[in-house]
Amino acid sequence: MEVLLIMSQRIAIVGGGRIGEALLAGLLESGTQVKDLVVVEHSAARAAEIADTYGVLTTDLTTAVEGASVVVVAVKPKDVDGVIEALSRLDDDDDLEHVIVSLAAGVTISHYENKLPAGFPIIRVMPNTAMLVGESMSGVSAGRFASQENIDLVVAMMSSVGKVLVVPESQMDAVTAISGSGPAYAFFLAEAMVDAGVGLGLTRAQATQLAAQTIKGAGILLTDSGSSPTDLRAAVTSPGGTTAAALREFERHAVRSAVNEAAFACAARSAEGAGGASASSEGAAVSPDRS
Numbered sequence: 001m002e003v004l005l006i007m008s009q010r011i012a013i014v015g016g017g018r019i020g021e022a023l024l025a026g027l028l029e030s031g032t033q034v035k036d037l038v039v040v041e042h043s044a045a046r047a048a049e050i051a052d053t054y055g056v057l058t059t060d061l062t063t064a065v066e067g068a069s070v071v072v073v074a075v076k077p078k079d080v081d082g083v084i085e086a087l088s089r090l091d092d093d094d095d096l097e098h099v100i101v102s103l104a105a106g107v108t109i110s111h112y113e114n115k116l117p118a119g120f121p122i123i124r125v126m127p128n129t130a131m132l133v134g135e136s137m138s139g140v141s142a143g144r145f146a147s148q149e150n151i152d153l154v155v156a157m158m159s160s161v162g163k164v165l166v167v168p169e170s171q172m173d174a175v176t177a178i179s180g181s182g183p184a185y186a187f188f189l190a191e192a193m194v195d196a197g198v199g200l201g202l203t204r205a206q207a208t209q210l211a212a213q214t215i216k217g218a219g220i221l222l223t224d225s226g227s228s229p230t231d232l233r234a235a236v237t238s239p240g241g242t243t244a245a246a247l248r249e250f251e252r253h254a255v256r257s258a259v260n261e262a263a264f265a266c267a268a269r270s271a272e273g274a275g276g277a278s279a280s281s282e283g284a285a286v287s288p289d290r291s
């Protein structure tokens with residue numbers, strides 16, 4: 001259904017880096033036609049790579065935006081202002097409304113609204129790299145000029161590459177801390193498990209297969225079983241058994257607290273603009289200093 005909704009709506013992706021490519025690949029995989037996608041990428045080498053791999057048109061911003069219902073900003077936060085300036089200067093002939101979808105961590109909707117001509121619909125989205133395999137978790141917040149139709153279009157687009165949670169923008173830093181950066185936390189755990197397996201005498205290939213399939217299986221149990229993480233963990237933990245011995249070490253090394261501190265640091269970085277030009281104008285949902 002999501003694919004039908006966005007069918008024939010041209011999507012321009014500005015920034016063909018890791019997240020732009022993940023969105024592009026996910027959209028193609030979910031049925032969006034090559035003709036309905038266009039990429040703007042500053043690096044000529046990278047643009048050629050994207051065009052060769054996916055067969056999509058890579059072009060300049062003016063050509064890309066012409067006829068595009070959705071313009072996705074997928075550049076680093078520090079490069080967002082350059083894109084906003086270029087968008088402000090555009091004088092396209094089509095009568096289409098262009099919905100701007102910003103994927104940039106920490107860049108607020110008001111940052112766009114203050115710099116673009118009045119009335120531009122802005123929707124801020126925090127996806128993750130699992131768009132590549134159609135399993136993103138994306139937070140979506142709409143700006144004041146976005147209509148319900150605009151929101152439905154963007155929710156449909158992001159639903160075609162994973163799950164969507166619509167949140168007020170005040171929760172976007174927290175979303176970034178859990179699901180935006182979250183895949184890296186899981187990969188970090190996987191790396192540690194692989195190293196531990198090698199330490200225990202497994203080959204790296206064996207340890208990688210064991211860790212990856214275990215994390216995949218645990219993820220599916222989490223999403224599909226209807227049980228809480230606490231109940232699922234309890235089901236693995238036999239009284240006086242092996243898992244209890246392992247979990248005791250996690251608690252002794254304060255892993256739970258480390259995850260909490262990491263998420264707060266991530267949210268604080270998002271609130272300060274994630275290395276871009278703008279700091280959150282509406283205040284962070286969390287503060288880096290909670291003492």
Ligand SMILES: NC(=O)C1=CN([C@@H]2O[C@H](COP(=O)(O)OP(=O)(O)OC[C@H]3O[C@@H](n4cnc5c(N)ncnc54)[C@H](O)[C@@H]3O)[C@@H](O)[C@H]2O)C=CC1
Pocket residue numbers: 014015016017018019020040041042043046074075076077079082083103104105106126127128129180181274
């Ligand atoms: N990597 C991730 O897991 C996630 C990243 N994001 C956000 O996505 C954005 C992009 O991140 P990545 O893809 O990781 O960065 P990246 O550095 O891999 O890609 C950015 C691309 O934009 C291009 N670029 C820069 N200025 C441009 C312009 N004016 N016009 C056209 N292309 C331009 C660069 O050449 C580069 O290829 C960031 O704002 C980040 O906060 C959001 C969610 C997850």
Ligand SMILES: O=C(O)[C@@H]1CCC=N1
Pocket residue numbers: 105176180181274
């Ligand atoms: O590390 C970053 O800044 C980006 C935003 C969310 C995930 N990666």
